[in-house]
Amino acid sequence: MRLHALSPPSTEHTIIREATAEDVENAADTLTAAFVDYPFTxxxxxxxxxxxxxxxxxxxxxxxxxxxxxxxxxxxGLDAVAVWSTPGGDAGPALERLLPCMVEIAGDRAHAHSSAEAAMEPHRPQGPAWFLGTVGVRPSAQGRGLGRAVIEPGLAAADAEGLPAFLETSTEGNVRVYEALGFEITAEYDLPGGGPRTWAMLRRPARSRG
Structure with a gap:
């Protein structure tokens, strides 16, 4: 469930803050608009x-x-959203509890979803890492650098903990955006069952990159 829909960065300044429960509805709307044509989803x-x-x-x-x-x-304004899983967050039990809901949401693509997750798992970090699970920008707000802006606080937090950041993307254009943020490709593969080409990318913590 690692999803990414970005546009290339610009230098426009914007205010970034941590989300609250009150933001969920509008943030879900933004991510839906960003991913409606995304190959993975x-x-x-x-x-x-x-x-x-x-x-x-x-x-x-x-x-x-x-x-x-x-x-x-x-x-x-909630035009951009970035969702991270963190090493201390222990989301495993929640993911297991939500599995029946995810299967229902996937509908007749449930097998494709489980096959995709199985194919992606071997390419994920074995040790602690910040995992950029979802990031998206509302289409009407793309091209203003908002995707990069909402990602950067997570990268700074991962650096502060001395931990790598990791992501998966199924859009080739996103790869260049992430490389500009310090990510490197660690794997490139096609998802089974005619699924899209997918890139696994890792960003080492700043101090280890010199």
Whole structure:
């Protein structure tokens, strides 16, 4: 469930803050708009009522994983959202509890979703890492640097803990954006069942990068 929909960064200044429970509804709307045509979610969530299913997925990820077990940053106005899983968050039990809901959301793509997760798992860090689970920008706000802006506080927090940051993306254009933030490609592969090409990327903590 690692999703990314970004546009290239710019230098425009914006206010970034940590999200609260009151932000969940609008943040879910933003992520839904950002991912409605994203290759990974199109592959792993049923086409039937796709947008409604996608919104339910984003809402659950924000309210049940990101806020209670990780860190979430948003732009002022909620045009951009970044959701991180953190090493101390212990989201495992919550993910297990939510599995039946995720299967229902995936609908007739449930097998594709489970196959994708199985294919991605071997490429994920074995040790502690900050995991950028979801980041997206509302289409009407793209091109203003908001994606980069909501990601950077998480990178700073990972650096402060001396830990790497990790992500997966299924859009080749995103790779260049992440490389500009210090991420390096650690794996490149096609998801099974005709799924999209996916990149695993790792960013070492600042002090280890010299």
């Amino acid at each position: 199109r592959h792993t969530i049923a086409a039937d009522d796709h947008e409604a299913r996608l919104r339910e997925f984003q809402h659950l990820f924000l309210s049940e994983i990101g806020l209670p077990h990780g860190r979430v940053w948003v732009s002022d």
